[in-house]
Amino acid sequence: MKKISLSVDAVQISVEQGATILEAARQAGITIPTLCHLPKKISQESHCEVCVVACEGREGLIKSCATPVEEGMVIITENDAIKAHRQERVAALASIHFGDCKAPCSLTCPGQINVQGYIAHVAKGQYAEGVRLVMEKNPLPFSVGRLCRRFCESRCRRVLLDDPIAINHLKRFVADWCMSNQVDLNIQKQPATGKKIAVVGGGPSGLAGAYYLAKSGHDVTIYEAEKELGGLLRYAVPEFKIPKKVLDYEIATILKLGIEVKCNHRLGQEVSMDELNSQFDAVLLTIGAGVDQPLGLPGSDLPGVRPALDFLRKYNAGGEVKQGKSAAVIGGNNVAMEAARALLRQGYEVSIVNPKKDISGLGANPVAIQEAEKEGARFLFQVDPCEIRQQGSGLELVMNQLELSEPDKKGKQKLQPVPDAFDVLLVDTVVYSQGQIVCQSDETPAADVALSPKNLIKANVKTAMTSMDKVYAAGEAAGGSRPLIQVVSTGRKAAESIHSAVMGLAPAPAESRFNFTRGKSAEDSKVLERFTKQERTPMPTRTPETAVLDNEEVKLGFDEAAAKREADRCLECGCMAFDDCDFKTLCIDNDINLNKTGMGTVPAYSLDQSHPMLDVDLNKCIYCQRCVNACAYEALDLSCVSKDEQGVATGISLSFNDNCVHCGNCADFCSTGTITKKDVLSPILNEETRKVRTTCPYCGAGCQMQLKVKGDTIMEATSESHLAPNYGALCVKGRFAFNFAQDKARLTTPLVRRDGKLVEATWDEAYDVIAERLTKVKKEHGSDSIAGFSCARATNEENFLMQKFMRTVIGTNNIDHCARL
Template sequence: MSTVTLTINGNEIVAEEGLTILEVAKRSDIRIPTLCHVKGKPSTNPCEICVVEVEGQEDLMRSCVTLARDGMNIQTESEEVFSHRQDRLAIISETHFGDCKAPCNLTCPGQINVQAYIAHVSKGEYEEALRVVMERNPVPFSVGRVCPRFCETRCRRLLIDEPVSINHLKRFVADWCMSHEIDLKIPKDKPTGKRIAVIGGGPAGLTAAWFLTRKGHEVTIFEAAPKLGGALRYGFPDYKIPKEIVDYEVNAILRMGINIRLSQKWGKDFTLQDLKDMGFDATFIGIGATIDVPFDVPCTDKENVYTATSFLRMINEGRKLDLGRTAAVIGGNNIAMEVARSLLREGVEQVTIVYPRARLEMPANQRNVKEAENEGVQFLLMASPSGLCAVPDENNRLKLDLIRMKLGEPDKKGKRDILPIPGSTNSLGVDTVVSSLGQMAVNGIISGGELEEQLKITPAGMFVSNPRSSETSVDGVFAGGDAANGSKSVIQAVVSARRAANNINAYVMNCEKDPADNRFNFTRGKSFDDVSLKNFDEIAINLREKMPERPPEVSTQDYDEVKLGFTEKMARREADRCLKCGCTAFERCDLKRLDIELNVNINKTGMGTVPVYPVDTSHRAITVDPNKCIFCGRCERSCEYDALEVRAESVDEKGRPVGLVIDFKENCVSCGKCVENCSTGALNKKNRIVPIQAEDVREVRTTCPYCGTGCQMILKVKGHTVMEVTADPEIGPNFGDLCVKGRFGHNFIQHPDRLKTPLIRRQKGMPLEPVKWDEALDFMGQAFSRILGEKGPDALAGLSSARCTTEENYAFQKFFRAGIGTNNVDHCARY
């Protein structure tokens, strides 16, 4: 065999003669990127990404077609090569039109793969949908009830009719799994020997404990209250989050193996130094923001004057309060809305929220404002309290002095301060006043010890923590959630605590923290104004499912949950409204990967802005979106049957197609190899509607059971769900090829109608009834024994299914041949 000796990136390589530079580099583990390469089938419209610099050559050379020659000195990563690849990628990317991630995914603070769990719901895969959510959010039961729904504000369905009820679907899958007693069997890493203390058992503390335990650390939660849950238990009334939901959610988290110590108050029962002395390697502070900002007007020391969090805590603990007939709530935040609605449920006839600005300027979510208004809460806006010193009349216990407010001139940022209107004082007679002016984590200095004194506190009463590392001013002590960021939503507390857990793991293990999700994104429009309505030409109006609710006249009489939740049919219908904006080829898109790798800024260099071609769904197994096609031709050249044609009426001056056509011929056998070779998401499997984004996917290598060829295939498994089937082009006998059954015939595994429980018919003519496996096996054993005794082994025969695994089919035939003693065994796909 003749050989050549050449140098690549300073490495001397001996290779057999007749190979291209690309092939030599690959065999030497030197990576040269390419978008269009198919071995042995050069492109007529080359991408030019694989170019290299060859000493003595004036121009860059395409490594996919240039043969390696003796004495060559090649550079694959020079500045000139890098610049050329960048330019070519920018040109190719300019016409690529689609979304990498859906807008709902990008808007979710929790970075949850929203489109994925909605797709699972549409397929009836509720367990897997919840598993997707809990990869990023361990408290979906609560968040599904109180989330501000940032994701829904960017749902493109809004451009047609109404946004998808994303949060209600999250609640549905959580409640469904709870009612069906589903154990998600969330995995965790092997024990690390590291111990972490978590101070606070609210949403932030529970989240940090959950993710740290999954990393293999031993975690102990120290909670001042007699029960875990924090704001979920003591801050939200039962009509928002019932206590049984909190109990279930907390117990689901504790089943991961988390230690708890209840009724342990920081600064009284333990200090930070005590935790160090106990052997904890790091501490997370997640105590929330439970101290109310004082109601700073004269005479607030009277009876029947409460602060919001203390009031809600008393309500949630079941304490009976004498609240009178009328009440005023000072403040316009979300907690103020819950206080007002709780006052109605406590029998207060008239509840008024007092706020110094306009309704739209309230910090409360407008949905919460509307719900309070629907239940009868009144609003006194552009007014501010000035004192409680006046003598009340005989009909009220308190007289709240108010002054009317107006907006001042806008400052440089456009913000307008509120100013009192002279001479506009009036009074409001009430029996109870509750102030809700904001919350803080600390009121002054933390008591306890020397380490507590070293903790820096912000002027707003929060712990100072590094936004990148989550670490406080004390080494090894971290903070997150409301305690560090101020009072925000539950999902934002979860995000902060998850980030802190990642940082704590890196700290105690002395390793790099998990990288953040890359924000690179092709998009069909960053804002609604940027989105072409041509995207929705074939979409009919279909209004969202209406959440079943108890009417206000009934719901205000007790603390039972107001929103009753979707039924299964409602959830499936709502999930089907999803437009599936994000690309389901996200994890295999070579164009995106190379753009990121080579630092191509598509926001500056450009990307497609309008759909040029309709999406073609006429193929029985494959969806074709020519708007994503970059005309690399890999799909066409990888087809063994010449069953696919990719052509263009012309190409522009940069080599990009005009009048693109992707046409499947009648001889297509739906093997799907073209999809596997597509460098973007232009070709995709119809049954693959769940995008995978920075999530763990296991690859299970097995043998296809559908016939006797023995094709080797790879199952891509996420959670407990087979996402798709592929094959390795380097392994025989199929070398990457699969038939339509091998590549597409796996949907039955997750089908909701699939039998997962044995059924037996006890008597002829009787219906089949579900039984436990032990009973079913005993029933079959007795029947087999009777037939064997009466008629011998050849009276029995076994017919196995091609939908069983190869291992199962092997065990099946072994049972009949060795156990029963008969060769009457067949397979439904043998012929």
């Protein structure tokens, strides 16, 4: 065929006559974006119009996907006019795209966990996979599952129907299930790098940092000042919140990655910064904020006045002896709530004293506040402690009464002291928690590492770098008191920075915050019409009257039935095509700002679930028509009522006619997630997956497949257009019927009958039984008494071996295959 020469972005190209400009560019490795085009599909009708280019000698812009090459063409794929056109076109298409990229729960999670994903695994009974997914961002699911602030639940769209999903309880369930069933999660490490990293501090941020550094292939050593790892999770959180056996199991899971541990090594005493810098390629400081800020009141040094962390350490060690009957807790943070609940378990009458207006002003987790109140703690608000005095064998806590000021110009009121108005609380013990710091002002935890005025380690927010070369800091030591999931997240992010630095890599780019969202429009009936109200599954909990009598765990956890029932309530808000959405990628590449250019705000269509294999959500459709181009059978009927002056379609209609063979090509090529497969388990949010090439097991045709695999779970089955003999085509079984591979009922080991019962056996034992039985039948009844059949799932190679075995070993021609091809 005749060759045509042309220039694309100053690159000389020779292609066959009849090729399009787009095909010529791709042949030269030059990318021209497109939403509607597929190879060998040329259409003159205007669809996405983002593939436009400029051609010298021609006015305006031309569509590269529909314009054949001509001799001597000089093509430009990028200039100001082209960029402006693409931005305008993509923004216009975005204006009708209504859907969520990420589910609101995942967006809100400080740990960036794929919440929708692990809930889907719970619903399918894939609990180990659920834990592995959580641990991609949070290696402490046991602790976080018990202590999390639950930011995700605050944005759960289920609240528009009834109550939010019990997301955190499900995280705890999958972790506890794996512990109860002694599941080996088989967390994989990258090949060894030869780099050595020291982590100073074995609390939650240190454990998280060590976990991700070890996963990256580094040799990691944790230096811990105390006798055991865990930090404040062990020494400040009572067992009624996290039992020690649970914490021990969680830590052991992390250490399985080969992390070395050196306890009783306090920085500045048993080990110095100079030693660490000389022996390691990097040092991560996660020493925590384990010192209570001073109370700073007259009388705060009296006997019976104690910092909360000091009290909790002794309580958790079992060494606390009750002194008196009443106690006051000064403070409103999480540590204060744990101290109050511990005091209640020792028989104290507890009053929590705080200058805030009401409970909403406290800094503690609202759940922790509710638990303390239910168990009997009394809250005193609008009082400001100002002095502690000795009164006999007890104490007097003097508190200034507070009142709301007159509203200012903005209508706001402030609490202010009431002149000469004081309350006196008689107690035997005062425990205070005003916040935590790394050290007292006259101490230096790490020589040459700069501290902030609040006695926290100065560290770059993005890189975690401190003032000292090769030294990083994370957790509460660098950021102060914060919710546990944020503490864990800082350890992970610091590990990522360290990995980039020691390996000489450019820092990983931050994940794009670009996101389509349905906002609160989900209240529209078209979004919620397929869901029914379901009561939130309550967490089995000991009664407060019983719980305060001992130190046993209060919340008992979901059983399997409750977990599945709760997971089934998920609305699956996030897009199942998140990881391969071409439209989202195009929006990001063209700097589309949805806050300025707009996006769909209300649903115009109901979800169509009439197809046995596919779901269709036309609210996401931008009418690019790539689904039609992808169909080899003309099985899709796609139309619209009209288009506006920008070419944006309205009144879109899509249906499948009788030509549909359920091959799923339309879903694979859909550019927006409008057409999705019913069997896709969950969205993949920037997570690592393995692509496994294999042969379809359903017949002997030998079709090549590409499986998308996470952990031990097949997420999706696709095929590549260059793989013979099917060249991208798959039948309905190949594309959709892969779930048998991970069905719990599937046999993965041979069974043999012994004493009338089927029991598991090795493959060699099974082969021996088969050989023995066939030999016996052949001897007694002759070769022709035996016939061989292979199932439809057998490959050509397996069929060949079966017939060869029957003819040469058994000696019979009685063979057949139930799907003769």
